[in-house]
Amino acid sequence: MSKMIAPVRWLLALSILMLGWTAGALAQTSQPVCAQEAREQAQRLLDFHVGGDDRIFIEPDVVEKAPLRNPANPKQQFQVLEVRGMILKGQYRMRLIYYRLEDSCVLMGQEILEHASL
Template sequence: MKKPIAIITLLLLTISFSSLAKEQESALTCKTQALSEAKKLLAFYSEDDDRANIDSDVTPLAKIQNPENKSQYFDVLQVWGYIYKGKYRMRFIYFNDCTLMGEEILEYANL
């Protein structure tokens, strides 16, 4: 009776490790678009505050799966921006041909 339990445990571990191995880093092919969109998003968010600026560094994050088509993956690029003393993380989700599929902005604050 212990052999089937051991086999099931081994299978579950194999499945969980293989899903971790599938995680791929996003490509930087849409870097210029991400920087351009970051400027627009931060300007919109800050109501065109002249103290708003962004880093030129673009960080590729893990690709995410398209919820509508499981065979497609989106690239996720992260850009940091600043308004006076505020720090903002912006993430942009792109399809293969640099079509913007989504964006988010989050203020980093210690309240």
């Protein structure tokens, strides 16, 4: 009977390990709320900044940064999402600031910064 228990324990341990890997992979691929809106807005912002060009590339990853307090109401916070993009050799960091209103993402501000060594 102990010979039967050993494979069961091995399968149980393997299952638990695989669940841990799956959970880790899902955590890495999950995107913050408003990520899709942030990518679309980053595309528009970079297009506006460089004067329109069809060679703009927006990276798919959206990183949530520390929230900002609403200067008009300190009890409220804004979500800050960082998106990176490029055009030719120019690299840009864009931060898009959203307020979550129920199921909506309300754009409250945006910044763009070109990475350059001057």
